[in-house]
Amino acid sequence: MISQTILAPGAPLRKTLILFKTVLPMLCGMLLLINLLNPLLESHYAEWFTGHYLHDTVIGALAGSISFGIPVTSYIVGGELLDKGVSLMAVTAFILTWTTVGVAMLPLEAAFLGKRFALLRNLLNFIFALLLAVLTVATLGAWQ
Amino acid sequence: MNGTPAPAGEETARQRVSGPLRFLLCMVFVYALVGVVRPELALTALHGFRAMLGRVLPILGLVFVALLAVNMLGPERIKKRLGRESGWRGWLFAALAGIFISGPPYMLYPMLGELRRQGIRDAFLGIILYNRNVKIPFVPVMVYYFGVPYTVILSTYILLFAFLNGLLLEVLVARLGFTPSPGR
Secondary structure, X not given: OHHHHHOOOOOHHHHHHHHHHHHHHHHXXXXXXXXXXXXXXXXXXXXXXXXXXXXXXXXXXXXXXXXXXXXXXXXXXXXXXXXXXXXXXXXXXXXHHHHHOOOOOHHHHHHHHOHHHHHHHHXXXXXXXXXXXXXXXXXXXXXX | OOOOOOOHHHHHHHHHOOHHHHHHHHHHHHHHHHHHHOHHHHHHHHHHHHHHHHHHHHHHHHHHHHHHHHHHHHHHXXXXXXXXXXXXXXXXXXXXXXXXXXXXXXXXXXXXXXXXXXOOOXXXXXXXXXXXXXXXXXXXXXXXXXXXXXXXXXXXXXHHHHHHHHHHHHHHHHHHOOOOOOOO
């Protein structure tokens, strides 16, 4: 009787279960993709930077966009890149896009939030990362 | 061209394999290919996948509860609290939720998608996803690598620009039209 009520069409539990049927395969696929991409990317970050101040900022933003992991990993990788002589502006763009832009996550984001929303959000966040990188380094320069 | 319609059984079998399942099967196929070309990479990736899945499964339980809560609240209440009528409380909620909700984005998307379906403003979704950049437990790590002034400046800019980002996103999505999620 109770199971008939909570699993009736339109009931919250039934809706949640149906949604989960979409989430699980997508999530497993996503995790498989991320774990395949990460080892390929991790060892090559430093090779991508050219030493040009503005080019490197865009490269940093692109590198962060295709990477994935918890934010703290981006700080550690960013710190290592700074030690190797990569500019702070490029590292800032890298840190920002690491969390806010997710190329590998696009299929999942599009599946739940809509294609256009996902594409616009990622594009906007990419532009904002470049803008904030410039602003942060400029403000820091004025501060010190 | 053959004008005969496809047998009913074949059509049903194709429809039965949903988009997400097709994506998963594609990834399995890619792994099989990588396993042939570079077996060590496929093995490393599989170990990483197993470890990550182990970490994700407990969180998945929380996501289920969160989704159930959203579905139980219903669109009317969501619209009132997080829709256009929510006022400054909605903006504040979105900003704080972005900072305090932890967990990887692939865990958040199902819940945010459900909230969107039920009427949350796109601007709030944008803010929540943007403020994920400011994570209080990780601030000491950022300070360690980049110093206090950098951390303060960057965090302040992120918090301020999150509102602009959310507003712009909402305007652009409204102008270009809403694309319903294909999985539903």
